Amino acid sequence: MAGPLALALVLGLASLSFIMRATGPFLPNLPSAVTERTVGLAPALLAALVAIQLTGPHGLLHLDVKVPAVIVAAVLAALRAPFIVCVVAGALVAALLRALVHLN
C-alpha cells in the first residue's frame, strides 16, 4: 500500500479512536441499560469479521482452506490456547493444505 494511503488509514482510525475514548468524561452518566448494550458490539462484530473473511468475491460463502483453519483456531481457543497459537495454527493448517493437497 502506498505511503499516503497508509497514512490516511492510520490517521483516520486514530482520530476516531481518540474521539471515542475522549468522549466518556464529557458525557453524563447514561442509564446502564444503554451502556450495557455496547457489550454486544464486540462479539457481533468479531463473528461478522470471521464470516466476511470466509466469503468470496461476490459476498457469498466461499469454501477454501480458511474454513479448516478457522475450525482449528476455534478449537484451540476453546481449549484456552494463547492468541498467537491460534493464529499460527490457523496459518499452518492453510499453508499445509495448500502445499500438500493443492487446495485453494
Next chain:
Amino acid sequence: MPGPLRRHLSYLMAAMRADRSVREILQAAAPIALAVFVFGASFGVLAVAARLPAWSVVLMSILVFAGSAQFAALGVIAAGGSVLTAIFAGALLNLRFIATGIAVARSLPGGRLLRSLLAQLSIDESYAMSVRAGAPGAPDGRTLLVTGACLYAVWVLGTLIGALFGPVLGDPKRLGLDAAFPAGFVALLWPLLSGRHAVRCAIGGAVAALTLAPFTPPGIPLAGAAVVGLWLAR
C-alpha cells in the same frame, strides 16, 4: 509548567502513592503484558505481510492502541478492501470505548480535559484490571493508568519488532497468512462468549453480515452486525 497542569500532576502522583503500589499493579499486569507483546508482534508481522509500510504499522500502534480494531482494519486491507471500509471496521469495534470511558471517567484525576486524555490508556485489558481492582461501579483509576501505560509500551514495542521481522517471512499466501485473519478473529471472539447474550450477539452478527454481504457494499455488513449486536445484547 502552568498551575492547573502542575496541580493535576501532583494529584496524579499522590494517587499513585495510595494503597496499591505501582509495583503490585505491574506484577499483576505482567502476564497480560506478555500476551499483549506477542499480540503486537503478530500484528506487526501480518501488517507488513499485507504490504503496509513498516513505519505506518508502528505509527498505527502508537496512535490507535487497540488490538482488535487494528486487526480488524488490517483484515479488511489484507482481503482487498478499501481504506474507508478498514477505518469503518476498526472504528465500529472501538465504539465500546465510549461506554468504558463513561465508566472510568469518575475514577480518573483532574478536569474533563485531562481525564479524556488519560482515558486514552483504556483498552480491554487495562479496563478489566481496573474493574477487578476497584469497588463495584467504580473502576480503580490508578490501576487503569499504570496497567494501560505498561501495556501501551509493550504493544508498541511488540509491533515494532513484528514489523522489523515480518519481511523475512516471504509469500503471505503460501504461508497461509490470509487464513491468519479469520483464525485471529475467532481467537479474539472466543473468550468473549461467556453467557447466552454474547453467543446470541455473535450468531446474530455473523448471520447479519452473511445476509448483507452479497448485495451491499463493503462496510454495510459490519454496520448491520453492529446494530444486531446492540439489539441482542439484552
